[in-house]
Amino acid sequence: MKGSINEATPEDWDALRKKHPAMIKSYEDMVAEEQQLGDGGDMVNHPAHYLYGKVECIEAIQESMSPEAFFGYCKGNCIKYLWRYERKGKPLEDLLKAQWYLERLIGSYEGRREGE
Numbered sequence: 001m002k003g004s005i006n007e008a009t010p011e012d013w014d015a016l017r018k019k020h021p022a023m024i025k026s027y028e029d030m031v032a033e034e035q036q037l038g039d040g041g042d043m044v045n046h047p048a049h050y051l052y053g054k055v056e057c058i059e060a061i062q063e064s065m066s067p068e069a070f071f072g073y074c075k076g077n078c079i080k081y082l083w084r085y086e087r088k089g090k091p092l093e094d095l096l097k098a099q100w101y102l103e104r105l106i107g108s109y110e111g112r113r114e115g116e
Contacts, residue, residue: 044096058104067112074105 062070081098085091 043093044100062108067108070108071105074101074108077101078105 061073065073078098078101081094081101085094085098088094
């Protein structure tokens with residue numbers, strides 16, 4: 001590997017995967033695994049890699065934060081997906097993810113407003 005992570009070649013990354021197999025799962029393996037899971041492979045609404053046992057990551061994140069912090073988290077993710085949707089190669093998927101976070105933000109905000 002060269003002096004900077006930006007200079008790493010595909011061969012460098014393959015060597016790292018071989019050296020630390022439990023630490024890294026190849027992108028191709030993750031995509032294949034999610035495609036085999038059916039509903040669990042929905043990359044927008046329920047990505048399989050965000051589910052651990054019976055708890056979905058977004059639920060754990062929400063429970064760990066104040067309502068205001070969670071609003072900011074959702075807003076930040078909306079901005080993130082809108083910011084990069086033209087740059088990653090899956091523009092529709094990123095736009096749908098931004099929409100998902102916006103809907104989650106709206107729902108959380110409406111739920112809080114009704115409880116006031």
